[in-house]
Amino acid sequence: MFFDFFPKTWVIVEKAENSDIPSIDKKKYLVPADLTVGQFVYVIRKRIKLSxxxxxxxxxxxxxxxxxxxMSAIxxxxxxxxxxxxxxxxxxNTFGW
Structure with missing residues (x-):
């Protein structure tokens, strides 16, 4: 019943092959249905402590x-x-450093 009031989306996050970015510590997420892709990217960025x-x-x-x-539409x-x-x-690296 709780999930009826607060719909969530199940997401599994995996690092792409040949990526130089750190691996994420948590792969399975239950995200709010109204979260945007940009907001989800922010969550991932914080989890991997990306500079x-x-x-x-x-x-x-x-x-x-x-x-x-x-995210729910995707x-x-x-x-x-x-x-x-x-x-x-x-x-x-966006700035070439």
């Missing part, structure tokens, strides 16, 4: 979702048969 000069990109089915997209469109949304992340 400000590094960028991070998340991908769903090898596609970069729009930052303003709502979940409904791209969720796996097991009920999870699989997200991979990668990064690059």
């Amino acid at each position: 400000p000069e590094k960028a991070i990109f998340i991908f769903v089915d090898n596609v970069l979702p729009p930052t303003g997209a709502i 979940y409904e469109e791209k969720k796996d048969e097991d009920g999870f949304l699989y997200v991979s992340y990668s990064g690059e």
